[in-house]
Structures are given as C-alpha cells and as structure tokens.
Amino acid sequence: MTVPLRFFNTLSRKVEAFEPRIPGKAGLYTCGPTVYAYAHIGNLRTYLFEDLLRRALIKAGYDVTHICNITDVGHLTSDSDDTGDDKMEQGAKREGRSVWELAQFYTDAFQADLKRLNVIPATAWPRATEHVPEQIAMVQTLIDKGFGYQADDGIYYDTSKFPRYGDFARKDLRGQEAGARVACADGKRNNSDFALWKFSPAGSKRLMEWDSPWGKGFPGWHIECSAMSVKYLGEQFDLHCGGIDHIPVHHSNEIAQTEAVTEKVPWVNYWLHGEFLVMDKAKMSKSSGEFLTLQRVIDRGFEALDYRFLCLQAHYRQQLAFTFESLESAKTGRKNLLDLFKDLGPFSPKDSEEARNHPYWTEFWKEIASDLNGPRALAKTWELGKDQTLRPGLKAAIAAEMDSLLGLDLLLPATAVAPLSPQAQLLLDERAAARAAKDFAQSDRLREQLAKLGILVKDTAKGQEWSRS
16 A cells, blocks of 8 residues: 555554554454453444454555454453452353353354454454463563562562553552552552452352462453463564553553563554443443443344444544434444445456556545544545446445445445455455465464355465355
C-alpha cells in the first residue's frame, strides 16, 4: 500500500507511523476473555476493533501472528487490589459445573460469537492453565531480581522498584508508599503493588491450584499475559491491544513485570485501546449479571453483522452509546448498503487489478490507514454504492476490496461472484506473505484455519491454489 498505516499509540499518546520490528511481519497480542460467563457486547466491541486492525495489517502486506489469551484462572473479582473470589471458581459454583467444563463452555461460546461477527480467528489461543510453569518461572525471575516479595497471602510485585510504573497510565504515585498516607494490609509494601502468585487459603482446597516454590496456589491475573506473549511473540513485539479499562491496572502491570524480567524497553512498541460501549439503563458488566449478550441481540430480531455495522459507525477511540433504537437504525442502514451492491454479477481478475488502483479504493484505504477510521471508510463505501457510472464488475471488485476490511458480507450471498469470502481471502493473503517470508510454521497454521472454513490449499510452482472441501 502506498499509504502507510498510522495508529494512536497509548504509549506516546500520539498518532505514529507503524514500523514493525521485523520487516514484513507483525506480532499482535490481544487480551482475551475471562471465560466464566458469556461475553457481553461491550467486550465484543473491543474484539471488533482489533479485527479491523488485523485486517488492515494483512491488507498492508504483513504476515501477522495474532495471539489472544484465554483467562481460565486467576482473575479476581477486584482487579485493583487483588482481593475477592476467583471469577472462575465463582462461575463454577454458580452453574454447578467443574471449572474445566465452565472454561470450555464459555470459550466455545466466545469463539462462536466471534465467528458470527466475521472476526478472523487468532493464530493461537493460549490458556492460562496450560502455561502455569512459564508463569512460575517468570515470578521466580522477578523474585531473584528483587522485584518480587512474599506477603501474607501471596507473592507481590514491588512497584517502587520500577520507577516508570506510573508512566503508562499517567498515574501520580506520590504518597502511595506503605505508611505514607494509608497503611497497606496483608504485608504489601505499597498500595500499588500487585499479586504475582496467590496462596491457597489455609485449611481449604481450591478448585484450581498448583504447587510452586512458595507453596500451593494459583497465578495472579496479570502474569499470564506477560508469560504467554513472551513465549509466543518474543521478548519484544509490535502491537498489544485491549479496552481502555486495561490501561491503569492490567497493562501497566504487564509492562512493569515484563520489562523487569527481560530488561528490554519498550517491551511493546504500539499499544492500541478501544473505548467503552455505554448503555442508558444496563451496566455493561459480566459480574453484575446485567449485561447484554450477542445472542440476546439476535433474539430481538437482529443479525450479528448489524452490530458490527453499528460499531463501524463510531471510531474505536470514541465512546459508542448503545440503544436498541440505534441498533435498529444500523440494521436498516446495513440493509440499504447491501441493496446497493446486489445483482452486480461476476467480476474478473482484471476488474480486481483495476479496483486496487481505483480512487474509491485508495481513498477508502487512506481512511483505514489513518488510525482505523471506520466511520469515514464506511462513508466511502456508501459513495461507491450510490455511483451509477461504474460498470458492475468493477464496482463489485472495489466493494470486495472494501469488504475485506469491513467484514460486512457486502457481496454475499447476492453476488455469486466472489468465490471466496473476504475472511478466507485475507487468510490466503496472509499465508502468501508467510510463505514469502519462509515462515512455514505460520503458513501451516493458516492452512489449518482455511481448512476449517472449507478451503483446501496446495502449493504449486505458480503459487498457492485453493479449492473447496
């Protein structure tokens, strides 16, 4: 692409040009769900913005390794002070399931929601419970380096040993040292210190616990993302994403513990955060029990892609007010947009080549490249749809290029032309980039993802060829 990608980087609070650490490759980590209940639509808005990011990276020619963790242990009901019940144990007791059954059920439900929203699956979905040894090893390193210490209920990170701790969230930590203003409980040295490992309560057995050098217990929430991102993406990588609520606690803690272990600064070059979805009447919180799932939206007569369309109408860094009236408007808008592209007929490879150089596409890409400006890109799509001067094949080809970013199924099923869905085409493009970079492990993983979509790929002297299974 002639116009390079630019993103608002939370680390610098500036819009910056994207420059990957390794040319042609992009390492992306997105904080995944705690699988103790269904994801609410506020959660899903974050994954939709991250999907737009991944699609843009692929379209720009990068071989993307995307890691999304599954938190199935260690996330306590109070994020800020490491107290309360583990959400997984709480959910298991609520539903009368084992914690393992609970985790699998809600992981499957989460991934099913993403599929309905046309979100491209992550390259890997590592689970916290499958990486406890890596987390223990990282905690031990922090202790050995003087950053970790033992308190009454676990091993904690001493934030006073990391002078930059407050920088990421722009927090003023003056006066938070133990005894300065408020006494710390349970042997914590500073109010901002956070748990690396929690001990199992004496005289009781938890549903999920492991042996460690410091006693039986379970990992803190934050350590899993540090341990798994380093394992899968290396000690430094390109992009890390999540909701804005992760900035002051989870992501600040991740940075502190990972940079203390690796001594590589910065650990991540670009941090992107999505704003909240806000509702008038219901609190958008899984723990409150008052939240709206994608299935409840569908039960009200909407399609999943109506919600995707609604989210595209607001920039990912702007709050989006949700009402069923606004979703009804999005449903009508999406239908009207689809009507503009129906019955266009097939398009040829020549149409596709011309489309990638057409002003409609280049203007659309400028908006996407400018910090993922979905609303303005969507406006360009409307302009294309209303243009009656283009021949049908070219118009369909341009729409297919746009939809590879939007993920709205603009040409399906009305146009029987596009032999591949935009999602499958993006995965094929990503696989071609992986093979060009001689990353054959990634190429094989993408082949498996395509197979799950019913697309069989073989490599020939002319390049990769596909067929339907």
